[in-house]
Amino acid sequence: MKREVRYRNQPAQQKNKCDRSMSASSAESYNTSSSDDDDDDTNPRESIQKTSKGFQDFCVRNMQQAAFGRREIEIAEQEMLGLMTLRRKGQTDKPLIGAKIIGCTHITAQTAVLIETLHSLGAQIRWCACNIYSTQNEVAAALAEAGFSVFAWKGESEADFWWCIDRCIQSDNWQPNLILDDGGDATHLILKKYPAIFGLVKGIVEESVTGVHRLYQLSKSGKLSVPAMNVNDSVTKTKFDNMYSCRESVLDALKRTTDIMLGGRQVVVCGYGEVGKGCCQALKGMGAVVMVTEIDPICALQACMDGMKVVKLSEVIKSADLVITCTGNKNVVTRDLMDKMKNSCIVCNMGHSNNEIDVNSLRTPDLTWERVRSQVDHIIWPDGKRIILIAEGRLINLSCSSIPSFVVSVTAATQALALIELFNAPAGRYKQDVYLLPKKMDEYVASLHLPSFDAHLTELTDEQAKYLGLSKCGPFKPNYYRY
Amino acid sequence: MKREVRYRNQPAQQKNKCDRSMSASSAESYNTSSSDDDDDDTNPRESIQKTSKGFQDFCVRNMQQAAFGRREIEIAEQEMLGLMTLRRKGQTDKPLIGAKIIGCTHITAQTAVLIETLHSLGAQIRWCACNIYSTQNEVAAALAEAGFSVFAWKGESEADFWWCIDRCIQSDNWQPNLILDDGGDATHLILKKYPAIFGLVKGIVEESVTGVHRLYQLSKSGKLSVPAMNVNDSVTKTKFDNMYSCRESVLDALKRTTDIMLGGRQVVVCGYGEVGKGCCQALKGMGAVVMVTEIDPICALQACMDGMKVVKLSEVIKSADLVITCTGNKNVVTRDLMDKMKNSCIVCNMGHSNNEIDVNSLRTPDLTWERVRSQVDHIIWPDGKRIILIAEGRLINLSCSSIPSFVVSVTAATQALALIELFNAPAGRYKQDVYLLPKKMDEYVASLHLPSFDAHLTELTDEQAKYLGLSKCGPFKPNYYRY
Amino acid sequence: MKREVRYRNQPAQQKNKCDRSMSASSAESYNTSSSDDDDDDTNPRESIQKTSKGFQDFCVRNMQQAAFGRREIEIAEQEMLGLMTLRRKGQTDKPLIGAKIIGCTHITAQTAVLIETLHSLGAQIRWCACNIYSTQNEVAAALAEAGFSVFAWKGESEADFWWCIDRCIQSDNWQPNLILDDGGDATHLILKKYPAIFGLVKGIVEESVTGVHRLYQLSKSGKLSVPAMNVNDSVTKTKFDNMYSCRESVLDALKRTTDIMLGGRQVVVCGYGEVGKGCCQALKGMGAVVMVTEIDPICALQACMDGMKVVKLSEVIKSADLVITCTGNKNVVTRDLMDKMKNSCIVCNMGHSNNEIDVNSLRTPDLTWERVRSQVDHIIWPDGKRIILIAEGRLINLSCSSIPSFVVSVTAATQALALIELFNAPAGRYKQDVYLLPKKMDEYVASLHLPSFDAHLTELTDEQAKYLGLSKCGPFKPNYYRY
């Protein structure tokens, strides 16, 4: 669920054309570090672009950033051992020879590692962005320089956005047979505009909540004529992309923006799902006094057993030093509550969307906003009280920290395996439906990343496998296993 | 899974009449603290028993222990807030009026709290033991003194065992309409011997792996003519009864038996499922250097991210101070590995069954066994090396520590709710099948236990409930949610 | 400080003859596990005793327990690696040849390992008990069987006590030249009754607060005619014997007595010195919600930074599930506070003495005491509220858990080294004064215990040693270093 909402700050049902522009601020902040200086106001569609080798079938912002982009890709490769292993292992049998993939995702250094891995496994590739603001221009340039047909830049208009997807699809002598989508826009466009092409597609891999939701709706209404793989709900993605990734990034985001000392501070974490669990672990490790709010009694009981007081926000709001929302809900921190906060209380959001904190309620004439640093506003009450709002209520892990490449590697390897599975599955294995990745593949993705930790798996003996009724190479758990 | 295997040390498929006697040693050790002194060798079936009020429809070991048993029950009540709340809340509507329950479970102080809760909710009750060794005689006496028809004592013979179940079933003017079973023996007997009675039963509640397995087999073969509830796989039971319960008991069991200082010790925990996770947390909290072995790459990756080296046992066996098995597998610690252990290494089992450590391989003429304390053996190699084996490889949390009543309360409340649900469900809601407890009830069980922690749940506003598409009173999560 | 107060429950200034009998209950409980069955009411002084080899210069309770005692000593040896290493290393140069040591300490399995180590280093030894209740009779028997002149049994009278010390001192052809004391009684007796012998003593090693206090008073008044070593304040003793030892024992003591589940429970730890720090670490590791009370703002600030709320006991008493005193102060938990506790609150003492909890205030007619288990009383208020008092307010780590032999090894090795130092020091190094163990020896004691953890020290290069201005073999820190 997390990755999708990073860029699309609306519940699925409100999905519409405004989506991309409304999520601009979040995506914009996400990439400030890499591409701030693209002040060129020529539309890339109107400029003539060519790589050093004369290749021209692409459209990016600035080819001069290619070398910088290449270095960022190389740095990402160091951390994406899982994907690199997949690349190496597939060198001989090249399981994607014949695959023609249209990709429509965020274009970052980590995505580039995925793209080049797919290529290395035999696939032909055309790629565009799933978000008008999230493209790392230098990475797009590096991909183009390497000969990939990339159509994407940071700051696309709505028209540019669809033009780029369209350019991916339309190519002489090339018809896609696989779609890797994030949000469902490429899928949607092909289905609507190029039904003939859609009919030839062997499978769709989708990683976002929104995209998966659209797929299930298609399926329900009988319009899904190809098998699709929902990688959003695979174990490795949900457990690692949520809990561990948030554990890693919450302190980082808080420190970069506020320099707050966390030891001894009273922190309220709203929500004890995977994200809340990750935040609590990190904050306790740093010596904070952590409290939790929950609506679900089972998660509340877990919070208790994990050593945290479960409170209502209204009960402790006066003494909180820091309030972090991780609920997926809206208006969790209301104006009413913020009126009661003490001076210097920090408020921020790790959950999803940008409406967990009711930021709009703070835009009233009696309150003064003061931008004290990038991503940090002081909201000042008439009596002089200040509360500190980070990233205007958007996700601080995306706005104010970086996602470790290792975590992205887990998700990207899952996507790659889903593509391979759909492309190579014997006819009939997958019908016109939405599938979860087989558990065995989830386990394989995990195993690809174990060498990063020099972790050594134990193997079952024949006798043990028989005793447990398991195959020696997995899957090792029933589908309902909770990990 | 855990509760069942506490007393039945065999995989389900090997289930047979020998079961009870083979599991004797485990159950025996479990209760050594409470009823060691029942040296009376008269068979209770042959003695005349009567309560202070003249009640005679029961059969226990020694009525003189009733007062002692009552005190143990009262102590348990203090910790079983969830069950006590259920008792209080049901005082007015008495949802079990008309219910006639046959119970066949371990008879402990905590079970007594459950029995008296069911009674207080309106039910009529007859109870027997599911294990020939696990009955706390003083508790059985206290229940009898309170007027309950209890048929159980510690040290029943195979014949006694079935006689007791039979006495529960057969009673003038009384026919059971609900069965609460642990292992399936009562269910089995009624089905076979009293098919007419079985036909009138409104539902079965089963909490053991074995019993659930038998129910699914009955269902498959079309012989299950009544609805059954599988409480073994409810969230609160699996998460709390396994991870948290083991976290609480592993240090206790180690200290009581060996007085080992854990700080700085190199511990290998075999298996990183719920039990392994709980053990690791406790051991790390005490300053041990913890390593993990795993066969499943997903669990292995979790262990890595949680800060533990994942190793093969053979790689680290020479330097380990302590090896704890939590795998559910057999022969995890083999003679070959034990030959390589260093002097004073401690070996014990927290998993299931008694064959995770290959104890039989140690019964060879070259090795000397020395019983140094209750539950502690030194196995001495020819060169003088000693390894320390706890509880002869049986479960140390059961053999050498106690299970907190709070944890049992969670499971017992689940059982009570399942009985209420089956008894009150409108006709047709449940067919002749095996059901999982509805998630809403899982959530209710959790909520019953939150006051123990002075935990305050947050309630959704109407607007939030609508936004999330949830009912304000739950259930709050999809069924596949992993917690 | 801790070891001393284990048996002497009075502040130093109140020290008098009643000391031993008043501390009886604590010592008694300490040893219940080992020697409960010595019902023989013959005074050992009146019985004829002889070892299997005919040796007779000793006086113990029951020689038939010698084999059992030997096994306990052997178990202790396994954990006391530091002491065993010292024994092995001293085999060739035997640094205590010529030493004649009078020991007056608690006589336990761990003490036996110390005694046999000293003997193995060349010393001649005579030993008695520093407490009338703390002797493990089986250990005393084992020592006698091994040929040591031990004069001690559990349950000595006041007269027996002094008779035993006297018998140690008076021996034909033997005059002590070293004293190892715990509390100062042997020192005192020799000084008063045998001034001539005292004049020949080369040094005294004292490990208790009380004994050290008496030595400083002697020194002040000019009566200390021999050098004395204060091992009570050495780093390894204070840091390890307090913080780590308490961390290991607090959970054990709580579990053995109350079976309480600690996860999620609200615990107030009174005092955040070394003992409080150890308790908090253990409790947090188990998922408890821990709060701290403090009088010292520096320790309070440490508690904050370590993630705990610092509160007054009166503010939180109504919601506490567990109150643990670790202050060294008296009347920390008063009747007034206990009146406000909630039902089932547990109260216990890890600090020192038996007056941190004002237990006497609970002995009023309106309250009912109910002994529910060994070491556990329910105190029942008129309205039915119960609080659970452990060990009648005595130290629960001593009364209800065991001290790991490893920790005792650290202190015992310090004592042994202090004896060696005093015995071998060149004339003039030590004057008639009280000394702290040289830091280098503290470091040596630590280094003796590192192999238990397979810990590998780094050595300074010549260049580094020069850069730091340190000797390559230490000492490595200034005396005021806080660790």
Add this chain to the structure above:
Amino acid sequence: MKREVRYRNQPAQQKNKCDRSMSASSAESYNTSSSDDDDDDTNPRESIQKTSKGFQDFCVRNMQQAAFGRREIEIAEQEMLGLMTLRRKGQTDKPLIGAKIIGCTHITAQTAVLIETLHSLGAQIRWCACNIYSTQNEVAAALAEAGFSVFAWKGESEADFWWCIDRCIQSDNWQPNLILDDGGDATHLILKKYPAIFGLVKGIVEESVTGVHRLYQLSKSGKLSVPAMNVNDSVTKTKFDNMYSCRESVLDALKRTTDIMLGGRQVVVCGYGEVGKGCCQALKGMGAVVMVTEIDPICALQACMDGMKVVKLSEVIKSADLVITCTGNKNVVTRDLMDKMKNSCIVCNMGHSNNEIDVNSLRTPDLTWERVRSQVDHIIWPDGKRIILIAEGRLINLSCSSIPSFVVSVTAATQALALIELFNAPAGRYKQDVYLLPKKMDEYVASLHLPSFDAHLTELTDEQAKYLGLSKCGPFKPNYYRY
């Protein structure tokens, strides 16, 4: 020790004129965030400067930054509750009326809070920088605008440096009677050049290792004619400024530079003093597998008991993902060791100075340096292996993270109290010597910071104070207490 070495990267004995320029890079990086844009190359000494009110007795870089500096000061005030409380409490009695203080320290927002606190307590003040690179120009401007005589800017020459100090001392109708020094340069200059002024000084407060070292030398050689206070070794400074501050900053510095995921990574922390302890705590909280190297067996034993393997760096270098030095020693990570590191290993320094990692050994023709990000170099071996060096071996907590204002507040409050004590002490209390801050003041500093955590101290009753032999308002511990 830490604060001093932040800017002076040489052992005290090598102190010479080159000191300031050699430490340039460290100080430079420290301030990159705030004053990067001072491209004006006019020497401030040559420009005419005036505040909005016409005040001219100061010399800073750029008065136009005053408003920005004021905001930074206000942000710092929010976190420096201790200092602000001191300010408020001293409003009525103004304990520094008549004090004329020369300050020579780093000039940062936190220092400004100290300066304005001292002024608010009645003192007159003149201030200069103790380091040619560490001045925050905007803060200096804000202080000048507020009417303070500040002489400092970032990027002073050696001549500028001494000129600034000199301008502080020389002022019409004003002679300093207190010195607040960091490094001893102001003290040195006054002593040498203005002995008459030195003779009138009532006291010196010094917070650096180097400065304290110089004071002790002066004292030894009989040249210290005024009392001096060593605040470097006060408890609150050493414990909080080292352990807790490093715990807070180590993750921040690593994340900002490398985005590394820490969970599961094998980290070697060299040195387990206060800094190492803080780093280990933070890293373990984040799920890293932490190992420790130590030369001191006592610290090594602590590391063991705290749950870490103690290893030699050479033994584990091949598998380390991250090596952090915290030793205070030099050449801890040598070329030889770096030759053995695996690809992508990160190396950095949290200790002191810039020579813990032998960076010079990496400047050989066979290795390629590649600057991949600010503060991050890849060092590339001929075979393609890269190691990642942060901040060229300088302190990463200073170079790549920020120090929480709260921690600085503790040290600054200590300095303020030391000045008050020296200024108000009755004649004769302090001789011409170097003193530690009285423990009672250490305790007071701690108490000033407790309200930040809503911490409530417990007060002794009269009876308890008498029992413990303590005053009710402290000091509460003996001087040798280790905390």
